Structure formats: structure tokens, C-alpha cells
Amino acid sequence: MAFIVLRKLPGAEVQGVVSTRPDTSVVFTPTVIPTPAVVVIAAKLWGLVAGVVRGAVRHPVSVALVAALGLVAWLLGWRAAAGGVLGAGALLGAWAGYRPESFMRWVGWQAVAWWRWLWVYRRHWGAALAVSGLTHAVRGRTYVPDLVRVKSDATNDRVHVKLLAGQEDGAFAERSANLAHAFGAVSCRVGTPRPGWVVLTFPRHDRLVRPIPARPIPLLPRVDSVDVGVTEDGRPYRLQIHGTHVLLAGATGAGKGSWLWGVVRGLLPAAAKGEALFWACDPKRMELSYGRPLFDRYAATGEECAELLEAAVRAMQERADRYAGLRRDHVPTPDEPLIVVLVDELAFLSAYQTDRSVKARVGAALATLLTQGRAVGVSVVAALQDPRKEVVGIRNLFPHRVALRLDEPDQVDLVLGDGARDRGAAAELIPHDRVRGAGIGYVRVETSPEPVRVRAGHVTDQDIRHMVLAWSPDIREAV
Numbered sequence: 001m002a003f004i005v006l007r008k009l010p011g012a013e014v015q016g017v018v019s020t021r022p023d024t025s026v027v028f029t030p031t032v033i034p035t036p037a038v039v040v041i042a043a044k045l046w047g048l049v050a051g052v053v054r055g056a057v058r059h060p061v062s063v064a065l066v067a068a069l070g071l072v073a074w075l076l077g078w079r080a081a082a083g084g085v086l087g088a089g090a091l092l093g094a095w096a097g098y099r100p101e102s103f104m105r106w107v108g109w110q111a112v113a114w115w116r117w118l119w120v121y122r123r124h125w126g127a128a129l130a131v132s133g134l135t136h137a138v139r140g141r142t143y144v145p146d147l148v149r150v151k152s153d154a155t156n157d158r159v160h161v162k163l164l165a166g167q168e169d170g171a172f173a174e175r176s177a178n179l180a181h182a183f184g185a186v187s188c189r190v191g192t193p194r195p196g197w198v199v200l201t202f203p204r205h206d207r208l209v210r211p212i213p214a215r216p217i218p219l220l221p222r223v224d225s226v227d228v229g230v231t232e233d234g235r236p237y238r239l240q241i242h243g244t245h246v247l248l249a250g251a252t253g254a255g256k257g258s259w260l261w262g263v264v265r266g267l268l269p270a271a272a273k274g275e276a277l278f279w280a281c282d283p284k285r286m287e288l289s290y291g292r293p294l295f296d297r298y299a300a301t302g303e304e305c306a307e308l309l310e311a312a313v314r315a316m317q318e319r320a321d322r323y324a325g326l327r328r329d330h331v332p333t334p335d336e337p338l339i340v341v342l343v344d345e346l347a348f349l350s351a352y353q354t355d356r357s358v359k360a361r362v363g364a365a366l367a368t369l370l371t372q373g374r375a376v377g378v379s380v381v382a383a384l385q386d387p388r389k390e391v392v393g394i395r396n397l398f399p400h401r402v403a404l405r406l407d408e409p410d411q412v413d414l415v416l417g418d419g420a421r422d423r424g425a426a427a428e429l430i431p432h433d434r435v436r437g438a439g440i441g442y443v444r445v446e447t448s449p450e451p452v453r454v455r456a457g458h459v460t461d462q463d464i465r466h467m468v469l470a471w472s473p474d475i476r477e478a479v
């Protein structure tokens with residue numbers, strides 16, 4: 001409208017023309033009302049002031065720096081301003097050299113975030129969201145969700161987006177693959193920090209691309225959770241054990257073994273103190289047999305596994321009878337240790353089990369343990385290749401679940417719950433290659449609706465041999 005007022009367009013004004021485009025319905029040309037220049041200039045000025053204020057609120061440090069520099073140049077001349085810039089640069093350089101972590105925290109990552117906001121996100125925002133189908137047209141005007149802030153750290157960019165009124169976070173979750181491609185990232189995870197907002201997490205570097213050595217055996221006994229690996233942010237990941245059950249789902253070769261052994265490794269000091277016991281079901285006889293001396297009970301055949309699980313149910317019920325009316329939770333002690341029931345391949349005992357009576361006994365014992373074991377100190381940690389198999393019935397009884405590499409995208413939601421795949425848990429895309437992919441899995445954490453990618457420390461055969469030599473009960477007793 002402003003141009004129509006300020007500039008006389010050539011040719012005659014065409015009025016009341018109805019135009020059509022092949023991809024839209026009828027579009028009517030709006031009536032042009034000549035506006036006084038002063039109104040248009042005032043509107044432009046208002047837009048400018050609003051833009052400056054918005055910029056100052058969103059980027060206070062950058063705006064303050066530019067303003068301070070302008071003030072110095074105005075009051076003292078450009079030489080003083082240039083000297084100030086050089087001096088500030090030297091100070092920042094010294095800070096970065098002596099205290100790189102605090103420098104990155106307060107200055108470095110802010111600068112990276114600002115650059116990424118400007119160069120990667122802001123530049124393509126409207127077009128990328130329009131092509132992804134995340135903009136909305138209302139009465140001929142197109143509205144784009146607001147790109148409010150970008151925060152960066154060593155691994156990820158977190159893009160804070162204010163949704164359009166009436167838009168829902170699921171729309172972004174469904175388009176996470178489009179967004180990842182649009183902004184050149186390997187993936188995009190969608191979180192909802194509060195109503196009306198989404199946070200899109202774009203990883204810049206993959207910290208998990210190389211295997212991680214087995215996590216150190218803790219110095220002090222601890223049973224609540226175990227440090228089994230590292231998250232993509234580089235933080236240790238503690239898997240909850242006490243008061244819960246854990247399901248590890250992953251195709252063959254996905255690295256379930258390193259998670260199972262990571263649990264054993266982290267609980268060794270507690271086991272040495274008598275506060276944790278390992279009962280192992282190893283129907284494949286491949287995985288757990290290697291560290292057999294570490295286990296207080298070990299079962300391999302279907303019959304033996306059924307007996308072991310029923311013994312766990314008896315121990316659980318005996319405790320429940322004693323606790324009834326007296327206490328509501330379990331505290332591990334040498335008299336009342338946490339019993340960790342490890343099951344290497346759940347489907348061997350359920351879906352592939354040919355002996356019907358064994359299958360029924362295992363199913364009944366597992367269902368009882370999973371529904372009643374948590375409060376009295378019996379935790380099940382089970383591995384499973386195919387989450388579609390007959391374990392469907394008990395799958396949801398595991399409060400903590402890990403989706404390692406899976407064969408099909410549909411399997412992800414079966415393991416992690418509805419919507420996990422859309423929110424970025426692309427477990428079917430974890431590389432098959434052992435070096436780049438084994439041991440990587442997606443987990444859900446209580447603090448965030450977005451799945452978190454974790455790589456378990458690689459517990460090698462040599463680590464297991466060392467664990468057996470240093471920590472098995474027989475050897476400790478002999479010493």
C-alpha cells in the first residue's frame with residue numbers, strides 16, 4: 001500500500017478484476033484506498049522502532065555491544081572505538097585461552113547460537129516451514145511460527161519456536177524429517193517445554209559415532225541407578241534399576257549385550273557388599289554364560305529359566321508378606337538385597353518356546369514379577385530382538401525401555417510409546433555397522449518428552465574376564 005501511495009505506477013489503474021491461479025481458488029483484488037504519506041511514514045517508523053526493541057530483547061548482549069561501540073565512536077572518535085574493539089578482542093582471547101570452558105559457556109556458545117540463528121535458521125525459516133507444511137494461510141495472509149531463540153552447545157542447536165494460535169506440537173513432530181533435511185542436520189527431535197511452544201533439537205556433531213569404553217566400575221556401592229553410557233550431549237547416562245524394570249529392544253547385533261553387562265558392571269560394588277544379587281536367564285547360552293561366576297543363580301534351558309523365575313516370584317511374595325502393613329518400599333541391605341533378574345532373550349522363553357507348559361510358567365512368573373516386584377526389591381532387566389513378538393502383553397509392564405537399532409520404524413513406538421518415532425527416535429536409522437552403531441539406543445527420560453540418544457559403554461570380553469576375576473563371589477571368598 002505504501003508504494004501505491006508514494007510512487008505513481010505506470011498505466012491505468014485496473015479495478016474490480018477477478019484473477020485466478022491454477023493452484024488456488026478465486027482471488028479478488030483488494031480495493032486500494034489512498035493513504036496520506038505521513039501515516040505511511042509513521043507506520044514505517046513504528047515498525048522500525050518495534051524491530052529494534054524486539055532485537056534488543058532477543059539479543060541483549062549483541063545490541064548492548066554495538067550500542068556501546070557507537071557511543072564511544074560518537075563521544076571519543078573512531079580511533080578510540082577501534083582501540084576498544086582490539087582491547088576487548090585481546091581480553092576475550094586471554095579468557096578463551098585460560099578458561100576455555102567458562103569462555104564457551106558465557107561467550108562462545110552465545111556467539112555460535114547467534115551465528116546459527118542468522119545463517120542457518122533465520123535465512124531459510126519461512127521457506128523451510130512453508131515447504132514442510134507448517135505455515136498457515138488465513139484470508140490470503142500466510143502466517144509462520146515464530147523463530148524466537150536458538151541455543152547452542154558443543155553438540156546441539158536448540159531452536160525455540162512459538163506455535164501459531166491453534167497449531168499443535170504434533171504437526172512439528174510429524175515433519176521432523178523435513179526439518180532435519182531443511183536445516184542440514186542428521187535428525188530433528190521435537191520437545192514441548194510448555195503449551196504453545198516447541199523446541200527443535202538439531203545435532204551438529206555426533207559424539208556417539210565412535211565406541212565408548214566400558215564405564216568405570218563405581219567406587220561406592222549404589223543400586224538405584226547405574227552409569228551405563230553417555231548421552232549425545234556427552235553426559236553420563238544413568239539407567240534406573242531399583243524400583244523399576246528395564247526392557248532392551250534391538251535387532252540382532254544392536255549391542256544389547258553391552259547394556260546388560262553395563263548393568264552388572266555398575267552394580268558390582270553393591271553385589272560385593274551383599275546389597276544386590278544377579279539371577280541370570282541365558283536361553284541362548286551365548287551372552288551371559290561368559291560371566292557365569294558373577295551370578296548367584298544361572299539358568300539356560302527353558303525348564304531351568306522357568307524355575308529361576310518362579311523362585312524369584314516366591315522370594316518376592318515372601319517379602320511382600322513380611323512388608324504388608326509395615327513398610328511400603330524396599331531398602332537394599334545384605335539381608336534384603338536387590339534381586340536383579342537378567343533375561344537375555346525374552347522371546348526364546350515366550351514366542352519361540354515350543355514346550356507349552358514352560359511357556360505358560362514363564363509367562364505367568366514374568367507377569368507377576370513385573371507387576372509386583374518393583375516395591376519389594378526385585379527388578380527385571382530383559383533383552384528382546386523383536387518387539388512385535390508375543391511379548392506384546394508384557395511389554396508395557398516395563399517402565400524403562402530402550403530402543404536400540406530396530407528393523408522397522410513401526411517398532412519404535414511399540415518400544416518407547418506412541419509418538420516417539422515422530423519426536424525423533426529414529427532407531428531404524430542407527431547404523432548397522434558395529435563401530436558406528438552398536439550399543440546406541442533411544443531412551444525416554446522423565447524430564448523431557450523428546451527421546452534421548454545414548455550409547456552404552458562397550459563391555460568387551462576382556463572387561464568381562466576382568467570383572468569375573470576381580471568380583472566373582474567365589475574368588476572374593478577365597479581371598
Ligand SMILES: Nc1ncnc2c1ncn2[C@@H]1O[C@H](COP(=O)(O)OP(=O)(O)OP(=O)(O)O)[C@@H](O)[C@H]1O
Nearest residue numbers: 211252253254255256257258434438439456457458
Ligand atoms: N556399546 C558398544 N560399542 C561398540 N561395539 C559394541 C557395543 N556393544 C556391542 N558391540 C559389538 O557389537 C556386536 C554385537 O553386540 P551384541 O552381541 O551385544 O549384540 P546383541 O544385540 O546382543 O545381538 P544378539 O541379539 O544377536 O545377541 C559385538 O561384536 C559387540 O562387540
